[in-house]
Amino acid sequence: xxxxxxxxxxxxxxxxxxxxxxxxxxxxxxxxxxxxxxxxxxxxxxxxxxxxxxxxxxxxxxxxxxxxxxxxxxxxxxxxxxxxxxxxxxxxxxxxxxxxxxxxxxxxxxxxxxxxxxxxxxxxxxxxxxxxxxxxxxxxxxxxxxxxxxxxxxxxxxxxxxxxxxxxxxxxxxxxxxxxxxxxxxxxxxxxxxxxxxxxxxxxxxxxxxxxxxxxxxxxxxxxxxxxxxxxxxxxxxxxxxxxxxxxxxxxxxxxxxxxxxxxxxxxxxxxxxxxxxxxxxxxxxxxxxxxxxxxxxxxxxxxxxxxxxxxxxxxxxxxxxxxxxxxxxxxxxxxxxxxxxxxxxxxxxxxxxxxxxxxxx
Amino acid sequence: xxxxxxxxxxxxxxxxxxxxxxxxxxxxxxxxxxxxxxxxxxxxxxxxxxxxxxxxxxxxxxxxxxxxxxxxxxxxxxxxxxxxxxxxxxxxxxxxxxxxxxxxxxxxxxxxxxxxxxxxxxxxxxxxxxxxxxxxxxxxxxxxxxxxxxxxxxxxxxxxxxxxxxxxxxxxxxxxxxxxxxxxxxxxxxxxxxxxxxxxxxxxxxxxxxxxxxxxxxxxxxxxxxxxxxxxxxxxxxxxxxxxxxxxxxxxxxxxxxxxxxxxxxxxxxxxxxxxxxxxxxxxxxxxxxxxxxxxxxxxxxxxxxxxxxxxxxxxxxxxxxxxxxxxxxxxxxxxxxxxxxxxxxxxxxxxxxxxxxxxxx
DNA sequence: CTACAATATGTAAACGTTTACATCACCATT
DNA sequence: AATGGTGATGTAAACGTTTACATATTGTAG
Numbered sequence: 001x002x003x004x005x006x007x008x009x010x011x012x013x014x015x016x017x018x019x020x021x022x023x024x025x026x027x028x029x030x031x032x033x034x035x036x037x038x039x040x041x042x043x044x045x046x047x048x049x050x051x052x053x054x055x056x057x058x059x060x061x062x063x064x065x066x067x068x069x070x071x072x073x074x075x076x077x078x079x080x081x082x083x084x085x086x087x088x089x090x091x092x093x094x095x096x097x098x099x100x101x102x103x104x105x106x107x108x109x110x111x112x113x114x115x116x117x118x119x120x121x122x123x124x125x126x127x128x129x130x131x132x133x134x135x136x137x138x139x140x141x142x143x144x145x146x147x148x149x150x151x152x153x154x155x156x157x158x159x160x161x162x163x164x165x166x167x168x169x170x171x172x173x174x175x176x177x178x179x180x181x182x183x184x185x186x187x188x189x190x191x192x193x194x195x196x197x198x199x200x201x202x203x204x205x206x207x208x209x210x211x212x213x214x215x216x217x218x219x220x221x222x223x224x225x226x227x228x229x230x231x232x233x234x235x236x237x238x239x240x241x242x243x244x245x246x247x248x249x250x251x252x253x254x255x256x257x258x259x260x261x262x263x264x265x266x267x268x269x270x271x272x273x274x275x276x277x278x279x280x281x282x283x284x285x286x287x288x289x290x291x292x293x294x295x296x297x298x299x300x301x302x303x304x305x306x307x308x309x310x311x312x313x314x315x316x317x318x319x320x321x322x323x324x325x326x327x328x329x330x331x332x333x334x335x336x337x338x339x340x341x342x343x344x345x346x347x348x349x350x351x352x353x354x355x356x357x358x359x360x361x362x
Numbered sequence: 363x364x365x366x367x368x369x370x371x372x373x374x375x376x377x378x379x380x381x382x383x384x385x386x387x388x389x390x391x392x393x394x395x396x397x398x399x400x401x402x403x404x405x406x407x408x409x410x411x412x413x414x415x416x417x418x419x420x421x422x423x424x425x426x427x428x429x430x431x432x433x434x435x436x437x438x439x440x441x442x443x444x445x446x447x448x449x450x451x452x453x454x455x456x457x458x459x460x461x462x463x464x465x466x467x468x469x470x471x472x473x474x475x476x477x478x479x480x481x482x483x484x485x486x487x488x489x490x491x492x493x494x495x496x497x498x499x500x501x502x503x504x505x506x507x508x509x510x511x512x513x514x515x516x517x518x519x520x521x522x523x524x525x526x527x528x529x530x531x532x533x534x535x536x537x538x539x540x541x542x543x544x545x546x547x548x549x550x551x552x553x554x555x556x557x558x559x560x561x562x563x564x565x566x567x568x569x570x571x572x573x574x575x576x577x578x579x580x581x582x583x584x585x586x587x588x589x590x591x592x593x594x595x596x597x598x599x600x601x602x603x604x605x606x607x608x609x610x611x612x613x614x615x616x617x618x619x620x621x622x623x624x625x626x627x628x629x630x631x632x633x634x635x636x637x638x639x640x641x642x643x644x645x646x647x648x649x650x651x652x653x654x655x656x657x658x659x660x661x662x663x664x665x666x667x668x669x670x671x672x673x674x675x676x677x678x679x680x681x682x683x684x685x686x687x688x689x690x691x692x693x694x695x696x697x698x699x700x701x702x703x704x705x706x707x708x709x710x711x712x713x714x715x716x717x718x719x720x721x722x723x724x
Numbered sequence: 725c726t727a728c729a730a731t732a733t734g735t736a737a738a739c740g741t742t743t744a745c746a747t748c749a750c751c752a753t754t
Numbered sequence: 755a756a757t758g759g760t761g762a763t764g765t766a767a768a769c770g771t772t773t774a775c776a777t778a779t780t781g782t783a784g
Contacts, residue, residue: 057771
């Protein structure tokens with residue numbers, strides 16, 4: 001292992017003290033232009049790279065940002081991580097990405113891990129922002145942080161995400177407006193994440209506002225979607241009228257639902273409509289495209305970095321921001337094909353603004 | 363920012379020297395059982411976490427593994443990263459994951475970055491293992507590393523991956539065996555990654571062995587697949603017989619190709635067969651499933667960690683390993699529906715072993 | 725009873741930075 | 755000419771560990 005070149009080597013090579021070299025590197029204080037050049041040349045020549053370890057030790061800043069996401073393989077968080085990494089790189093920061101696997105204990109241990117690395121700040125998506133030991137720990141440690149995707153009701157240091165409640169409510173009225181009266185929802189990780197909860201609550205509220213009842217609620221394991229196949233085939237094997245539309249709390253679930261329905265001989269969207277949530281690439285790579293609430297995942301990542309930076313440097317009071325989502329048209333959401341139930345008939349109302357979202361906490 | 367508790371605090375709290383505490387924590391040397399208990403209790407009580415920075419500085423080991431992957435959002439690498447992180451966690455290591463965005467310069471700078479962090483070793487997928495500045499730098503620095511997905515011809519410290527050449531060749535004979543005679547290939551990042559090159563070379567070799575010629579080669583940008591739509595519509599708008607099967611060098615490309623073909627009114631696999639490469643989840647979440655060469659991505663990650671550990675500790679001579687892939691049956695690969703060209707008729711031969719793969723380097 | 729190994733702990737230096745403080749030269753103001 | 759400000763650099767301490775070496779305490783064999 002070739003000995004790494006240190007600041008001392010540079011100092012020696014230039015006939016300067018390490019202090020001066022350090023000042024040049026961080027361009028702090030007043031240095032002669034010629035000295036700067038000399039040092040920079042030496043840095044180039046010897047291939048010097050400051051040791052992050054030593055930097056962190058002096059507890060100034062090691063230009064490292066901790067990141068905790070629930071899953072590396074879920075495209076939503078992968079995209080968020082990509083956006084964040086890009087922005088961090090632009091600003092000269094390195095992200096240290098950890099996955100919590102949707103597990104509270106791992107979430108907490110990830111925070112401890114990041115604390116041990118003395119990161120300058122943390123970007124994270126927690127399972128449930130209303131009751132997160134990880135978040136409390138960060139508050140306690142006084143480390144700046146910014147939540148991604150979580151949009152908590154209580155006050156937090158910072159957050160960037162979309163209004164899941166409102167978006168889900170909008171989906172509900174949109175579905176109803178197309179004549180559907182028997183509507184189901186497929187939700188994953190229901191008790192585990194605040195997003196799923198908000199989406200469920202929003203969807204219910206939207207349906208209620210539109211005067212429709214939720215016909216079915218299918219809950220499945222978020223990771224491997226166990227139980228989906230069974231639940232769906234049970235529902236569709238029963239007599240009577242089946243749901244003509246399903247809202248799925250995320251796109252992965254929506255794609256699994258479509259695959260299952262098609263395997264059961266139902267055509268999407270001719271027989272049954274599907275709406276997802278997230279707008280992942282895999283949804284766009286099919287024909288017809290998966291109708292979905294498209295969330296700006298890359299931007300959630302990069303905006304979170306910006307907000308965190310503001311916190312770190314300006315100690316700004318800006319506490320968070322809701323980003324716009326986009327409910328796409330067409331795709332796997334179509335007008336109902338069967339005759340609607342006789343008792344339906346109220347006109348959809350677009351005034352979603354009147355919806356109250358501050359109640360439905362489970 | 364609450365002052366972090368250090369090893370000194372523990373020492374003071376226990377009436378011991380820092381040396382003893384350090385020894386307890388790393389359980390090195392001989393310590394009285396009662397002392398161990400006392401220290402561990404204090405660690406628990408005060409919530410002590412050793413500073414990674416200080417550890418790294420003493421240049422022992424900071425139990426950190428550097429990771430470089432071409433993309434966070436490509437499911438293949440996301441899965442690999444997930445597998446690797448899981449295994450690393452098991453062994454008490456923390457992965458520091460960086461994305462190179464398929465860019466050689468970023469690849470190199472990522473290596474420099476990891477070197478600055480004094481990681482114990484590096485796990486990485488490079489664009490092209492035969493000419494990688496990043497790899498040379500690692501060799502020069504003497505840092506243990508293990509390639510993931512790259513299966514280089516020259517000697518390297520370590521690698522874990524599948525035999526892309528052989529797998530692609532197998533795909534070729536499989537397609538031909540189903541009666542296809544007009545076969546195309548869609549390849550991304552062709553000049554950029556050794557995987558795409560090996561798959562192309564293997565496919566060509568396989569076709570040649572089966573006595574078929576490649577009818578079309580469509581090359582597209584790996585990231586956004588620009589040019590795919592244009593190329594395909596040009597090919598299918600021409601007079602004459604069109605390809606009845608396409609091999610795509612990865613699943614993302616395969617899904618995009620299917621979407622495009624279906625948008626052009628072709629049915630998959632009734633009119634045209636598609637075979638991908640990687641076996642990503644999105645391919646399995648459609649009906650019919652995307653036929654693909656399934657690579658053990660999670661295992662590539664975890665096996666790489668194991669191999670790297672062997673390198674770090676045992677200075678083992680084990681230099682690399684090829685993992686099994688699996689070419690799935692059915693799905694989007696079906697027997698040809700049109701009449702095959704009159705001049706075809708040779709029987710496929712399963713003796714792929716005779717294929718020589720040591721020639722086709724671009 | 726002495727001596728020597730083994731066990732258990734303490735002391736202090738080192739790792740590569742950053743930074744408060746000191747120094748020195750130079751020039752401008754009184 | 756003395757004073758003081760400013761610009762450029764050096765000195766040395768500190769950050770939280772690990773670890774070679776020293777020391778102290780035992781048990782045990784001669």
